[in-house]
Amino acid sequence: MKHGACGLDFGTSNSTLGIMKDGKPSLVSLEDDQPTLPSAIFYNYDDEKTYFGRDALAEYIGGAEGRLMRSLKSVLGTTLMNETTQLKKRRIAFPDIIREFVAHLKKTAEAKAGTPLTHVVVGRPAHFVDDDPEADAQAQSQLEEIIRKTGFTDIEFQFEPIAAAFEYEMTAEPRNELALIVDIGGGTADFSIIRTGSGRANHPDRSDDILATYGVHVGGTDIDRILALDKIMPLLGYLTRLKGKQRLPVPSWIYSDLATWHRINLLYSHTLRTQVAQMILEAEKPDLLKRLANVLQHKKGHYLLGCAEAMKVALSDHETTTMDLDIGADGFPIEIARIDFATMLTPWLDAISSAMTKTLALGGVEAEDIHAVFLTGGTSLSLPVRQRVQQMFAGARMVTGDSLGSVGLGLTLAAARRFQ
Numbered sequence: 001m002k003h004g005a006c007g008l009d010f011g012t013s014n015s016t017l018g019i020m021k022d023g024k025p026s027l028v029s030l031e032d033d034q035p036t037l038p039s040a041i042f043y044n045y046d047d048e049k050t051y052f053g054r055d056a057l058a059e060y061i062g063g064a065e066g067r068l069m070r071s072l073k074s075v076l077g078t079t080l081m082n083e084t085t086q087l088k089k090r091r092i093a094f095p096d097i098i099r100e101f102v103a104h105l106k107k108t109a110e111a112k113a114g115t116p117l118t119h120v121v122v123g124r125p126a127h128f129v130d131d132d133p134e135a136d137a138q139a140q141s142q143l144e145e146i147i148r149k150t151g152f153t154d155i156e157f158q159f160e161p162i163a164a165a166f167e168y169e170m171t172a173e174p175r176n177e178l179a180l181i182v183d184i185g186g187g188t189a190d191f192s193i194i195r196t197g198s199g200r201a202n203h204p205d206r207s208d209d210i211l212a213t214y215g216v217h218v219g220g221t222d223i224d225r226i227l228a229l230d231k232i233m234p235l236l237g238y239l240t241r242l243k244g245k246q247r248l249p250v251p252s253w254i255y256s257d258l259a260t261w262h263r264i265n266l267l268y269s270h271t272l273r274t275q276v277a278q279m280i281l282e283a284e285k286p287d288l289l290k291r292l293a294n295v296l297q298h299k300k301g302h303y304l305l306g307c308a309e310a311m312k313v314a315l316s317d318h319e320t321t322t323m324d325l326d327i328g329a330d331g332f333p334i335e336i337a338r339i340d341f342a343t344m345l346t347p348w349l350d351a352i353s354s355a356m357t358k359t360l361a362l363g364g365v366e367a368e369d370i371h372a373v374f375l376t377g378g379t380s381l382s383l384p385v386r387q388r389v390q391q392m393f394a395g396a397r398m399v400t401g402d403s404l405g406s407v408g409l410g411l412t413l414a415a416a417r418r419f420q
Contacts, residue, residue, distance in 0.1 A: 182389060
């Protein structure tokens with residue numbers, strides 16, 4: 001492997017960077033000896049410093065005045081890439097925010113590795129943008145330009161589920177078999193079917209072994225959104241109406257944006273706060289709209305969506321979960337049972353099932369032909385996800401990888417092979 005080569009997994013929720021160490025791929029500790037760094041930036045208005053990862057989330061949760069940015073990968077290929085966001089007295093473009101985050105990853109990794117990093121294989125989902133090849137190509141081009149500006153000179157891309165397959169092969173049985181890679185992260189669900197065994201892992205060209213790659217732009221952040229809209233946003237007036245003959249509904253787009261990680265900051269404007277203040281006077285349930293005004297005034301959008309995320313995680317281990325929301329003078333407890341959660345996710349799970357069926361069709365194989373299913377990505381830990389996959393592939397072995405690190409390790413292997 002060429003000196004200074006690495007694998008970079010810039011994820012919607014978490015990011016990793018790997019290098020080869022003693023002939024094996026290894027993820028660099030990016031924060032507090034952790035190999036993963038939450039894909040978050042916090043611009044602190046008080047000390048005028050920029051915080052990343054867990055530090056960023058801690059600053060925000062601790063009540064520091066500033067701006068939190070999350071799920072930045074979701075902006076690639078969208079019109080938001082052409083916009084700017086307000087940071088106190090200055091405005092900053094979304095490409096520059098992503099560049100700051102990637103530059104921090106690179107600088108941290110170089111310090112830990114003790115060498116400059118110039119060559120990189122970057123992970124990408126099967127589709128940055130669904131059903132729009134032009135926007136998808138633009139998203140990769142945007143990310144490549146951003147990464148190049150951080151100092152990388154040689155940049156190549158690899159599909160994330162293929163990278164996960166490379167990591168799976170490190171510990172897979174040596175026998176010949178067909179494996180389905182299921183990589184469900186924060187923003188995308190990606191799938192690939194690959195032939196493994198018989199020393200294939202060391203072949204320089206694996207194109208004949210990759211039978212299909214497919215993906216959809218759904219992931220864990222969509223589950224956060226579903227939970228927030230169903231359990232939290234009604235407490236703020238979602239689906240209520242205004243007074244008057246027409247009884248118009250309170251605009252639903254406010255709540256939709258409030259439940260979408262990368263759009264929350266767009267709501268913190270004087271114009272919207274003024275509109276909400278007027279709606280309070282016209283609302284059939286003004287107390288609920290007052291809670292919405294409180295959330296906007298105190299910029300608690302990320303806090304609320306974080307509560308939804310925490311409930312999602314808790315339901316993987318518990319039959320029910322309860323959380324008190326701090327959205328007013330008093331706490332508001334909300335409770336959800338695992339069985340209701342699974343029902344709530346039915347349309348989302350159906351989209352995952354449909355994508356897996358499409359992957360099988362592209363590969364020209366049946367579900368019964370799959371010998372092993374390799375589950376990776378943080379959202380693959382969700383019990384409803386695992387149950388749905390097991391239903392579709394009842395005869396296959398369920399194999400669990402490093403849920404947050406498999407793609408990064410596979411990208412590092414890819415870098416070792418490409419930059420020899």
